[in-house]
Amino acid sequence: MTGHVFHPGHHELHGITVVIETHGPRTYVGRFDSEDKEGLHLLDAGVHEATAGASSREDYVRRSAKFGVRAEHKHLIVPAHEVVRITRLGEMPQ
Amino acid sequence: MPYNPALVAPMRQEMTHMGAKELTTEAEVDAALGDQKGTMLVFVNSVCGCAAGNARPALRLALDHSVRPQQIVTVFAGQDLPAAARARQYFADYQPSSPSMALLRDGEVVHFVHRHQIEGRTPQSIAADLTSAFDRFCAATV
Numbered sequence: 225m226t227g228h229v230f231h232p233g234h235h236e237l238h239g240i241t242v243v244i245e246t247h248g249p250r251t252y253v254g255r256f257d258s259e260d261k262e263g264l265h266l267l268d269a270g271v272h273e274a275t276a277g278a279s280s281r282e283d284y285v286r287r288s289a290k291f292g293v294r295a296e297h298k299h300l301i302v303p304a305h306e307v308v309r310i311t312r313l314g315e316m317p318q
Numbered sequence: 319m320p321y322n323p324a325l326v327a328p329m330r331q332e333m334t335h336m337g338a339k340e341l342t343t344e345a346e347v348d349a350a351l352g353d354q355k356g357t358m359l360v361f362v363n364s365v366c367g368c369a370a371g372n373a374r375p376a377l378r379l380a381l382d383h384s385v386r387p388q389q390i391v392t393v394f395a396g397q398d399l400p401a402a403a404r405a406r407q408y409f410a411d412y413q414p415s416s417p418s419m420a421l422l423r424d425g426e427v428v429h430f431v432h433r434h435q436i437e438g439r440t441p442q443s444i445a446a447d448l449t450s451a452f453d454r455f456c457a458a459t460v
Binding site: 238239240241289291292293294295312313314 | 366368369411412413414415418432433434435436437438439
């Protein structure tokens with residue numbers, strides 16, 4: 225079963241855990257599923273909200289890279305117009 | 319919902335053929351991981367082709383290295399649900415993902431490979447990281 229893929233024909237990031245930075249205070253980390261007119265669909269995703277007293281976005285991402293993604297949402301949609309940058313979590317420093 | 323057992327059988331066999339002991343019940347997990355001594359790699363198997371399809375051959379490559387864990391065990395996420403959940407309790411500081419790998423030494427997690435550290439990488443690249451961890455944590459102390 226080496227290299228066997230169960231879900232061919234999907235978005236190039238399908239199945240990849242990504243960090244999505246937005247124009248607003250929220251940063252999302254989760255497994256990219258697809259993109260459609262509603263936005264970017266993430267599975268098993270966590271959300272960081274940059275508010276007073278909260279840990280920094282950088283700390284949240286670093287912690288996710290080291291200890292894994294705390295999946296607070298089974299499925300969520302990030303509106304495409306909010307997205308600033310998408311990065312693979314595996315490329316982020318721990 | 320678990321996949322058809324016949325569909326995942328080759329993925330189980332890929333693990334057992336490289337010498338991993340399959341743990342399919344909570345009791346088997348506790349027997350292997352409870353009071354664990356020495357070095358052990360726990361491979362959390364998965365049907366996901368884009369990640370597990372590289373993680374299994376990566377481990378097979380890494381196990382050719384001269385330094386390796388004393389024991390290799392595996393649980394199957396999404397298939398043997400209670401066993402996988404039980405195993406994850408032994409590395410509860412790490413969020414569940416599959417496939418993933420935990421390297422234990424005397425019951426302590428000394429190295430962890432998350433799914434996001436597997437995605438999109440070649441088996442050779444993943445194996446290189448694994449063998450580096452084996453050298454660091456599994457080499458016999460003199």
